[in-house]
Amino acid sequence: xxxxxxxxxxxxxxxxxxxxGLIQKAIEERPVVLFMKGTPKLPECGFxxxxxQVLDLHGVPEDKLKAYNVLSDxxxxxxxxxxxxxxxxxxxxxxGEFLGGCDILLSMHQSGELEKLLxxxxxxxxxxxxxx
Amino acid sequence: xxxxxxxxxETSIHDKLLQALKPSSLNITNDSxxxxxxxxxxxxxxxxxETHFSVQIVxxxxxxxxxxxxxxxxxxxxxxxFAQGLHSLSLKTKTLDESGDKSSTSDI
Numbered sequence: 106x107x108x109x110x111x112x113x114x115x116x117x118x119x120x121x122x123x124x125x126g127l128i129q130k131a132i133e134e135r136p137v138v139l140f141m142k143g144t145p146k147l148p149e150c151g152f153x154x155x156x157x158q159v160l161d162l163h164g165v166p167e168d169k170l171k172a173y174n175v176l177s178d179x180x181x182x183x184x185x186x187x188x189x190x191x192x193x194x195x196x197x198x199x200x201g202e203f204l205g206g207c208d209i210l211l212s213m214h215q216s217g218e219l220e221k222l223l224x225x226x227x228x229x230x231x232x233x234x235x236x237x
Numbered sequence: 238x239x240x241x242x243x244x245x246x247e248t249s250i251h252d253k254l255l256q257a258l259k260p261s262s263l264n265i266t267n268d269s270x271x272x273x274x275x276x277x278x279x280x281x282x283x284x285x286x287e288t289h290f291s292v293q294i295v296x297x298x299x300x301x302x303x304x305x306x307x308x309x310x311x312x313x314x315x316x317x318x319f320a321q322g323l324h325s326l327s328l329k330t331k332t333l334d335e336s337g338d339k340s341s342t343s344d345i
Contacts, residue, residue, distance in 0.1 A: 192319040205305045
């Protein structure tokens, strides 16, 4: 038998079924769902701020984005880490699928992969409006 | 400014990544001081000085792995450190080939 030295490495307790259900519902509610520190208008961490800025740069409209502030909800903060099996915040979901954190999003932005994903998912229009 | 020797978490990160991924290059920077004023850190009394790190790592263990897979490899090696107060890890991962690409900029 293997000795389990630490349960749930990134969370200190197991996520409840209820919390898991709530998170599952949240990531399906809007095309882009962000779990961050602070709010899009008032980010409380540089990495969260960077993610908000990148999404804003691509013109993701407000009605297609939902941001959750993990600092206001300790249950969510530990729950999302276990749900995604990812130990850090921010976390970005697009179309219910986990993309990763700030580093990955920035990398996708620089490579053009993010724009392609957002356009293919019809989250943003293909052409950039002339007055943007 | 005096050089501070690596704390226990930085040492642990270094040793574990070295052993697990056998990198050809591993660079760890302690960024905790830059984040000590953030709300979550203030709540912890500024943190223990080992909360935020940047890791630049070149390893052929990353060949064929997507960025997310690479990050997950690193996170799983460091699960204990995350339980002990490590808060944030900025990651730049490359294979040997990727790091030798002269046309790329120094950021990823």
